[in-house]
Amino acid sequence: ASPSQIYRTSYHFQPPKNWMNDPNGPMVYKGLYHLFYQYNPLGADWGNIVWAHSTSTDLINWNPHKPAIFPSQEGDINGCWSGSTTIFPGGKPAILYTGINPSNQQVQNLAVPKNLSDPYLIEWDKSPYNPLMTPTPENKINSSSFRDPTTAWLGPDGRWRVIIGNKLNRRGKALLYRSKDFVRWTKAKHPLHSVKGTGMWECPDFYPVTSNPIGLDTSTVGALGIKHVLKVSLDDTKHDQYAIGTYDHVKDVFDPDAVAAEKFSGLRYDYGKFYASKTFYDSLKKRRILWGWINESLSREDYIAQGWSGVQGIPRLLWLDKSGKQLMQWPIKEIETLRENKVGYPPRPLKGGSILEVQGVKAAQADVDVSFELSELKRADAFDPSWTDPQLLCSQKGASIKGGIGPFGLKLLASKDMQEYTAVFFRIFKGQYKYVVLMCSDQSRSSLNVKPDKTTYGVFLDVDPLHEQLSLRSLIDHSIVESFGAKGKACITSRVYPTKALDNEAHLYVFNNGLANVTISNLSAWSMKKAHID
Numbered sequence: 091a092s093p094s095q096i097y098r099t100s101y102h103f104q105p106p107k108n109w110m111n112d113p114n115g116p117m118v119y120k121g122l123y124h125l126f127y128q129y130n131p132l133g134a135d136w137g138n139i140v141w142a143h144s145t146s147t148d149l150i151n152w153n154p155h156k157p158a159i160f161p162s163q164e165g166d167i168n169g170c171w172s173g174s175t176t177i178f179p180g181g182k183p184a185i186l187y188t189g190i191n192p193s194n195q196q197v198q199n200l201a202v203p204k205n206l207s208d209p210y211l212i213e214w215d216k217s218p219y220n221p222l223m224t225p226t227p228e229n230k231i232n233s234s235s236f237r238d239p240t241t242a243w244l245g246p247d248g249r250w251r252v253i254i255g256n257k258l259n260r261r262g263k264a265l266l267y268r269s270k271d272f273v274r275w276t277k278a279k280h281p282l283h284s285v286k287g288t289g290m291w292e293c294p295d296f297y298p299v300t301s302n303p304i305g306l307d308t309s310t311v312g313a314l315g316i317k318h319v320l321k322v323s324l325d326d327t328k329h330d331q332y333a334i335g336t337y338d339h340v341k342d343v344f345d346p347d348a349v350a351a352e353k354f355s356g357l358r359y360d361y362g363k364f365y366a367s368k369t370f371y372d373s374l375k376k377r378r379i380l381w382g383w384i385n386e387s388l389s390r391e392d393y394i395a396q397g398w399s400g401v402q403g404i405p406r407l408l409w410l411d412k413s414g415k416q417l418m419q420w421p422i423k424e425i426e427t428l429r430e431n432k433v434g435y436p437p438r439p440l441k442g443g444s445i446l447e448v449q450g451v452k453a454a455q456a457d458v459d460v461s462f463e464l465s466e467l468k469r470a471d472a473f474d475p476s477w478t479d480p481q482l483l484c485s486q487k488g489a490s491i492k493g494g495i496g497p498f499g500l501k502l503l504a505s506k507d508m509q510e511y512t513a514v515f516f517r518i519f520k521g522q523y524k525y526v527v528l529m530c531s532d533q534s535r536s537s538l539n540v541k542p543d544k545t546t547y548g549v550f551l552d553v554d555p556l557h558e559q560l561s562l563r564s565l566i567d568h569s570i571v572e573s574f575g576a577k578g579k580a581c582i583t584s585r586v587y588p589t590k591a592l593d594n595e596a597h598l599y600v601f602n603n604g605l606a607n608v609t610i611s612n613l614s615a616w617s618m619k620k621a622h623i624d
C-alpha cells in the first residue's frame with residue numbers, strides 16, 4: 091500500500107480522504123441509519139466544516155451522499171458545527187446545529203428534510219427563522235462558547251427541551267432552552283447542570299438509561315429503574331466524561347448521584363481516545379447506541395501528508411450496569427457479521443513468564459475475545475493507596491515490568507521480532523479490603539517511528555477476580571485498537587502506527603509476564619472482513 095494508505099482502517103468508518111471529526115445527528119429513519127459528521131471537503135486538517143452524510147442498513151457498511159448541511163446562510167456562513175437530530179412524534183426528523191455567523195459568533199440553527207419520502211434524506215431545508223438561539227449581552231452568553239445542541243426531548247408539559255454547551259469564566263454549563271414549536275426557543279433561568287472549574291462543555295448528551303440493554307427514547311421520563319446520563323466533552327482535557335443521576339423534570343435540573351468538587355465526574359466512556367461522542371435511540375432495534383470520534387496520534391504534519399485524519403469508533407450498545415454506578419458498552423452485534431475463519435483454543439494454563447501465539451488469524455484486522463481465570467491470587471502485590479491515577483500506574487508498570495499477578499493479556503499488532511507491539515493487559519493487586527484490578531493499554535512499543543504520541547492508558551476495573559472471570563475483547567484494525575474489559579465495564583481505544591507489524595507481518599499473542607500462572611478459560615479470535623465504507 092502507498093504510504094498514505096497503510097494506516098487506513100478496514101471496518102471502522104472513515105471517508106475516502108480529508109479531515110473528519112465529531113459524529114453528528116446519528117439516527118434511524120425509514121429503516122435506514124444515518125450518520126453525519128464534521129468534515130473538511132478541502133483537506134486533511136480541521137477547517138471549512140460541513141456535515142458530511144452517509145447511510146447504512148446495518149451500521150457497518152455505508153453509502154456516501156453529498157454533504158447534508160453546508161454554509162449557505164448568514165447564520166452558518168463560516169461553518170456548520172456539531173449538533174443533533176430529533177425525531178418528532180410521527181417520525182419526522184429535524185437537525186439542530188451550531189452555525190458560525192459572519193462575526194464568528196456561535197448561533198443555533200434548524201434544518202428539516204426537503205423531501206420526507208426520500209429515505210436517504212439527501213436535501214435539507216434551513217429554517218427561514220435561523221438563527222433560533224443567539225448570544226447577546228443580555229443573556230450573558232459568550233459568543234465563542236455556545237455550541238453543540240443535543241437531541242431535544244419532549245416534556246410531559248408538551249414543551250421541547252434542548253441543552254447547549256457553554257462556559258462562563260471556568261464554569262462549564264449545559265444551558266437549557268424550551269420551545270412549544272421547535273422554532274421559538276426561550277432560555278431557562280437555570281442551566282440543566284453546571285460545574286465550576288471544568289471549562290467549556292462541548293457536545294453535551296443527555297438521555298435515559300436502565301440496567302436493561304433495551305434502550306429508551308430520549309423523551310422518556312419516570313419509567314421504572316430509570317436514571318439519566320449527562321455526558322460532556324471537556325475541551326480542556328479532550329475527554330468524554332459522564333455522570334449518572336436523576337432528571338428532576340419539574341425543576342428541569344439534573345442531579346448527579348455522586349459529585350466531585352471541580353470535576354465533572356470520575357467516569358469516562360473510554361480511557362483512551364474517544365471524543366465528541368453522541369448517542370441515539372435506535373427505534374428499529376430498541377437500543378441506545380454510542381458513536382465517538384477517534385483522532386490521530388500522528389503529528390499534524392504527518393496526518394496532513396497522509397491526506398486523511400480521524401476515524402469513528404465501532405458503534406457501541408450502551409446500558410446501565412446493575413450497580414447503577416457506571417455504564418456498560420459493547421460493540422454492536424452487527425460487527426460480528428464481518429467475522430470469518432474463527433480460531434478457538436480449549437482452556438489451557440498460561441504459565442508466568444510465557445507467551446502464546448494465536449495463529450491463523452489476520453492479526454492486523456481481527457476481533458479477539460479472551461477470558462482468564464486466576465487461581466493463585468495470594469501472589470498479588472500489595473496495592474499502595476497513594477496510587478490514585480490508573481493511567482500513571484499503567485505507564486510506570488508497563489507490559490515489560492513483572493508483577494505478582496500480571497501483566498497478562500494480549501500483545502497485538504506485534505512484529506515477529508517483538509520490536510513492535512501494543513500490549514493490552516491486566517494486573518491484580520491486593521488492596522486493604524478487596525483486590526484491585528488494573529487494565530492498561532501500553533503503546534510505548536507500538537512503533538519504531540518516534541514521532542506518534544504513544545501515551546499509555548489505564549483504568550481501574552470494578553470486578554472481583556475471586557468470583558468473576560476476567561475478560562478482554564479487542565477489535566484490531568490496522569491503526570486502531572478498541573479494547574473492552576470485563577464484558578464492557580471499561581473501554582480503552584488507542585491509535586498506533588507500526589512500521590513492521592503491518593498487514594501480513596502483524597502477529598497476535600496472549601502473554602503472561604507475571605509470576606503467578608493464569609488459565610486461559612476461553613480464547614476465540616476471528617479475522618475480520620473489510621466493510622463497504624464509502
Ligand code: DQQ
Nearest residue numbers: 128171172237292293366
Ligand atoms: N467540534 C465542533 C464543535 C465542537 C467540537 C467543530 C468538538 O462544534 O464543540 O468542528 O470536537
